[in-house]
Amino acid sequence: xxFLLAQIELRDRTGGTDSCVLENGFCxxxxxxxxxxxxxxxxxxxxxxxxxxxxGFAIAFLLALLAHRRRFLVGPITGxxxxxxxxxxxxxxxxxxxxxxxxxxxxxxxxxxxNLLVIFxxxxxxxxxxxxxxxxxxxxxxxxxxxxxxxxxxxxxxPEIVAGxxxxxxxxxxxxxxxxxxxxxxxxxxxxxxxxxxxxxVVAGGLCVVMAILLDLLLVVAxxxxxxxxxxxx
Amino acid sequence: xxxxxxELRNVSKQYPGAAAPAIADLSLEVEAGExxxxxxxxxxxxxxxxxxxxxxxxxxxxxxxxDGTSVHxxxxxxxxxxxxxxxxxxxxxxxxxxxQNIATVPKLxxxxxxxxxxxxxELMELIGLPQEMAERFPAQLSGGQRQRVxxxxxxxxxxxxxxxxxxxxxxxxxxxxxLQNEFLRLQAQVRKTIVFVTHDIDEAIKMGDRIAVxxxxxxxAQFATPAELLMAPADDFVEDFVGADRALKRxxxxxxxxxxxxxxxMVQVGDPNVKARELAAQSPTGHVLLVDxxxxxxxxxxxxxxxxxxxxxxxxxxxxxxxxxxxxxxLSDLLQDQVLYGVAVDAEGRVAGILSVEIIAQFLGDxxxxxxxxxxxxxxxxx
Ligand SMILES: Nc1ncnc2c1ncn2[C@@H]1O[C@H](COP(=O)(O)OP(=O)(O)OP(=O)(O)O)[C@@H](O)[C@H]1O
Ligand SMILES: [Mg+2]
Numbered sequence: 001x002x003f004l005l006a007q008i009e010l011r012d013r014t015g016g017t018d019s020c021v022l023e024n025g026f027c028x029x030x031x032x033x034x035x036x037x038x039x040x041x042x043x044x045x046x047x048x049x050x051x052x053x054x055x056g057f058a059i060a061f062l063l064a065l066l067a068h069r070r071r072f073l074v075g076p077i078t079g080x081x082x083x084x085x086x087x088x089x090x091x092x093x094x095x096x097x098x099x100x101x102x103x104x105x106x107x108x109x110x111x112x113x114x115n116l117l118v119i120f121x122x123x124x125x126x127x128x129x130x131x132x133x134x135x136x137x138x139x140x141x142x143x144x145x146x147x148x149x150x151x152x153x154x155x156x157x158x159p160e161i162v163a164g165x166x167x168x169x170x171x172x173x174x175x176x177x178x179x180x181x182x183x184x185x186x187x188x189x190x191x192x193x194x195x196x197x198x199x200x201x202v203v204a205g206g207l208c209v210v211m212a213i214l215l216d217l218l219l220v221v222a223x224x225x226x227x228x229x230x231x232x233x234x
Numbered sequence: 235x236x237x238x239x240x241e242l243r244n245v246s247k248q249y250p251g252a253a254a255p256a257i258a259d260l261s262l263e264v265e266a267g268e269x270x271x272x273x274x275x276x277x278x279x280x281x282x283x284x285x286x287x288x289x290x291x292x293x294x295x296x297x298x299x300x301d302g303t304s305v306h307x308x309x310x311x312x313x314x315x316x317x318x319x320x321x322x323x324x325x326x327x328x329x330x331x332x333x334q335n336i337a338t339v340p341k342l343x344x345x346x347x348x349x350x351x352x353x354x355x356e357l358m359e360l361i362g363l364p365q366e367m368a369e370r371f372p373a374q375l376s377g378g379q380r381q382r383v384x385x386x387x388x389x390x391x392x393x394x395x396x397x398x399x400x401x402x403x404x405x406x407x408x409x410x411x412x413l414q415n416e417f418l419r420l421q422a423q424v425r426k427t428i429v430f431v432t433h434d435i436d437e438a439i440k441m442g443d444r445i446a447v448x449x450x451x452x453x454x455a456q457f458a459t460p461a462e463l464l465m466a467p468a469d470d471f472v473e474d475f476v477g478a479d480r481a482l483k484r485x486x487x488x489x490x491x492x493x494x495x496x497x498x499x500m501v502q503v504g505d506p507n508v509k510a511r512e513l514a515a516q517s518p519t520g521h522v523l524l525v526d527x528x529x530x531x532x533x534x535x536x537x538x539x540x541x542x543x544x545x546x547x548x549x550x551x552x553x554x555x556x557x558x559x560x561x562x563x564x565l566s567d568l569l570q571d572q573v574l575y576g577v578a579v580d581a582e583g584r585v586a587g588i589l590s591v592e593i594i595a596q597f598l599g600d601x602x603x604x605x606x607x608x609x610x611x612x613x614x615x616x617x
Contacts, residue, residue: 137327138325139314143338156327156329229328
């Protein structure tokens, strides 16, 4: 675990004369003066979340399309991504670090890996729930398999796909707090620089929560825009 | 696009794992521009036969020719764009508006936007839905409305062959009747080749130029015109399927204008009564019909009404039927009015002749066993 400790450098607190700060309390003044310290970790955190959900989605989506046409692949893919999901993140970092070295890459790979299962499952469920008669009518009218997929199946699967993305995004915001272990920074690192200081914990933790909520909201809005028929018939 | 001819040659379909073939050996020739109705009990293979034509199911034996060319010589997706298909379960796309649903095949064929929009408007009109409904989603329509959209969608690209699997199954009787009539009127203009599946013999008789009655296993029990089917069922199965009231069903095949009516003896106000009495004597009803200048019926006049010099004004109740009415409906109107004859009028209300229960009885008697001979005895008012 020496690699772990290597990533943490305890920081000198500025404003050391304030009694609130000395007592590790919740200090609005300190927060206001030091908020800029959190900008870079927040950006970093967001980058990690967005890129790993995007990568996870890209891979899981392709896997789902593959399994949709070749049903026998559903079991193996669910199994493989399920195993990936159960590996503790520390262990996964430890496995990746010798190959990738410290930094953004191992965190990205690990976090993407965790997203595969839930996104794959939701894309599959979305495609499976498309009414059989809609597909039948589409084929019967002369749409090719690919046209049926693009024009009928995928649009109808959007609600389930977005549901998967929402779960993936929310969990990744939390998981990414451990990414600093792999040297990727983020809000997790910020927490550990001063783990006894309430103000620090509240701000870093709060930013995580706000980020999760905002991203979730973004996805909800995107879904509503992409599937107007759901709203019209609800 | 013109209509296509369709020929099924010794077609068979064995579903994998099924004990008996769904269709054993079916041969059928459908002429261009004709409505061929496939009718038969549930599970006899109607849907299977239909889906073999557009290759939604691949046959296990025989051959299907569209305009003389095997359907197997073309890519399924291209073949299907030339064949309108309304599936039994409707299958509208829930995420698309009605307009988008209807424009599916036109879009596949690369029609431009204006042409698609025009076509959608035309079809909305045809199926009797208000234009503003085009922007709704399928879930916002009733089952019957959805089914009509399904038919419109199949018609959209004006295909030379249409396959329609129980297209009016989910529509209430009144709207079904309307849709059937609309459809027949449309067909009279466009003359498509249509394969129409139903398990309702009345619908088959109404819609079909020819009817293929199928038995279990896709066996063709009879392939004939509706009149032939009703007059000479090939076997007990067909006779049973057609029903005990087949004599009456024949009345649904003909319209009032199709049979020979009694000539109407007509007079106008001011005509000399001598002439009127002469006419009354010639009339099979024993009455003359008072009409206005436009030949529209006003009243029946009897001996007593003609006792003066000239025909005077009269007001009466005249039972009438329209020449476009089905004989069945006309007979029903006569019975409803409790009269044995009525005036047949054209669309403008002008007298075309006299329809009587006797004429109808003769019509039935001429072409098959007559069941209502007694009804023909008297040609006068019942009441
Ligand atoms: N995909 C399939 N696999 C196996 N058997 C099938 C399949 N589809 C239909 N069958 C069988 O083939 C026979 C004919 O079915 P089909 O759907 O053509 O009947 P149908 O005449 O259209 O009946 P309905 O009036 O109920 O729609 C039935 O016995 C049915 O069980
Ligand atoms: Mg069927």
